[in-house]
Amino acid sequence: MPFPGRGHINPMMNLCKLLASRKKDILITFVVTEEWLGYIGSDPKPHNILFETIPNVIPPERLKTANFPGFYNAVMTKMEAPFEQLLDRLELPVTAIIGDIEVRWSTGVGTRRNIPVALFWTMSASVFSMFHHFELHIKQSHAKIDLIEQVESIAGMSSSNVEELRTIFHRDDPRVLELALDCISTVPQAQYLLFTSANEFEPQVFDSLRAIYNLPVYPIGPAIPYLELGEGSCETKSYLQWLDSQQTGSVLYISLGSFLSVSNTQMDEIVGGLQISGVRYLWVARGEASRLKDRCGDMGLVVPWCDQLKVLCHPSVGGFWTHCGWNSILEAVFAGVPMLTFPLFLDQDTNSRQIVEDWGNGWRVNDAVKAEKLVTKENIAELVRRFMGAESDEGKQIRRKAKLLQNICVVAISEGGSSAANLDAFISSISPGKDH
Ligand SMILES: O=c1ccn([C@@H]2O[C@H](COP(=O)(O)OP(=O)(O)O[C@H]3O[C@H](CO)[C@@H](O)[C@H](O)[C@H]3O)[C@@H](O)[C@H]2O)c(=O)[nH]1
Numbered sequence: 091m092p093f094p095g096r097g098h099i100n101p102m103m104n105l106c107k108l109l110a111s112r113k114k115d116i117l118i119t120f121v122v123t124e125e126w127l128g129y130i131g132s133d134p135k136p137h138n139i140l141f142e143t144i145p146n147v148i149p150p151e152r153l154k155t156a157n158f159p160g161f162y163n164a165v166m167t168k169m170e171a172p173f174e175q176l177l178d179r180l181e182l183p184v185t186a187i188i189g190d191i192e193v194r195w196s197t198g199v200g201t202r203r204n205i206p207v208a209l210f211w212t213m214s215a216s217v218f219s220m221f222h223h224f225e226l227h228i229k230q231s232h233a234k235i236d237l238i239e240q241v242e243s244i245a246g247m248s249s250s251n252v253e254e255l256r257t258i259f260h261r262d263d264p265r266v267l268e269l270a271l272d273c274i275s276t277v278p279q280a281q282y283l284l285f286t287s288a289n290e291f292e293p294q295v296f297d298s299l300r301a302i303y304n305l306p307v308y309p310i311g312p313a314i315p316y317l318e319l320g321e322g323s324c325e326t327k328s329y330l331q332w333l334d335s336q337q338t339g340s341v342l343y344i345s346l347g348s349f350l351s352v353s354n355t356q357m358d359e360i361v362g363g364l365q366i367s368g369v370r371y372l373w374v375a376r377g378e379a380s381r382l383k384d385r386c387g388d389m390g391l392v393v394p395w396c397d398q399l400k401v402l403c404h405p406s407v408g409g410f411w412t413h414c415g416w417n418s419i420l421e422a423v424f425a426g427v428p429m430l431t432f433p434l435f436l437d438q439d440t441n442s443r444q445i446v447e448d449w450g451n452g453w454r455v456n457d458a459v460k461a462e463k464l465v466t467k468e469n470i471a472e473l474v475r476r477f478m479g480a481e482s483d484e485g486k487q488i489r490r491k492a493k494l495l496q497n498i499c500v501v502a503i504s505e506g507g508s509s510a511a512n513l514d515a516f517i518s519s520i521s522p523g524k525d526h
Pocket residue numbers: 095096097098100101212213345347348349350374394395396397398399414415416417418419421435436437438
């Protein structure tokens with residue numbers, strides 16, 4: 091049961107494909123709303139993953155951004171009953187439920203029906219840990235989340251995390267933070283905890299989570315579509331052909347996420363800055379693609395959507411300007427591409443810091459804490475030129491770090507690697523006949 095959003099459905103489907111590839115006789119029912127079946131129903135998938143739907147009981151995707159707290163709340167309150175009705179209709183008994191933590195109610199369903207539940211977290215383990223410690227602090231001090239305004243420190247949390255929580259509290263709707271914390275509080279009722287991360291990406295955090303929770307913690311990631319990289323239809327996409335005609339490492343790939351947009355003024359500065367920089371770029375701009383196309387001239391290609399992992403793995407792509415959604419970051423890590431970070435929402439400031447300060451495979455475009463401030467086209471041009479330039483020592487350094495992390499990633503998902511072993515351990519523990 092994924093949360094209905096691109097950044098959640100994709101990793102959940104990738105997780106299911108990984109499970110199906112390692113256990114041929116598994117049968118997976120992937121539950122989506124009727125609206126989401128329309129978006130992903132015809133995507134290729136193995137025969138042992140089946141779609142089932144629940145009615146459109148939540149607001150449609152096109153209204154999501156206008157009232158995200160309302161949408162988030164609807165997922166947590168309206169989907170549980172139709173999900174249970176669906177369970178009653180299924181022919182085969184369910185041996186395990188994998189539920190996105192952010193649907194909140196899957197552990198309740200599992201407990202009532204005596205079905206083991208694996209909760210799946212689609213952000214980083216570091217963000218999970220930050221929310222966990224904040225939730226604990228609030229519970230223990232009987233305070234409301236606006237206590238983040240006054241506190242200097244919280245046990246188990248770095249001062250950067252406290253600052254990032256403050257940013258989330260101010261910039262995003264506090265109701266979203268409150269609901270996310272509520273979801274985290276359900277984790278002790280689950281039987282397993284799954285992450286789309288690799289143990290080696292956030293080793294101390296995973297150690298501490300294993301000490302906190304009395305249940306198996308499995309980092310199985312990255313849950314990105316690497317199994318399908320070699321596949322594809324015969325027709326080559328025009329943007330891949332365009333990339334074929336560019337020089338190695340010369341193209342900056344830009345994507346600012348699947349559902350939030352930046353202000354028009356900031357967008358104008360980004361377009362202006364790219365033009366001045368002289369760097370070639372491929373920009374995924376969804377609804378804004380046609381407006382941007384007219385203004386980008388012949389240095390850039392603007393498309394509404396692309397096969398992102400294929401693009402990041404293309405040899406012509408030398409950098410990624412990202413809004414820091416966790417899936418996009420994992421794809422860049424897998425591809426060994428350094429990042430320019432431009433966080434906009436919830437976990438993205440923490441992700442940006444992880445890239446810039448912990449991993450060293452990227453630079454910031456905007457300062458996380460002062461994200462409201464406009465970044466001018468002059469600053470953008472200078473940064474992009476420096477970032478993509480082949481010669482500078484600092485540029486070489488982030489590219490070296492990106493390759494190092496890529497190697498760690500490849501080892502983790504290869505046979506005998508930590509993520510592959512965790513997938514097998516999870517499969518074995520939910521297989522019939524095992525004692526949960
Ligand atoms: O042209 C495109 C653009 C995006 N994608 C895919 O869309 C997904 C986007 O996911 P992500 O990068 O995580 O961004 P969001 O959709 O914005 O993710 C939401 O969910 C994430 C996981 O919970 C959070 O980290 C983010 O902050 C939150 O905005 C990824 O799988 C991309 O590969 C494409 O395939 N083609």
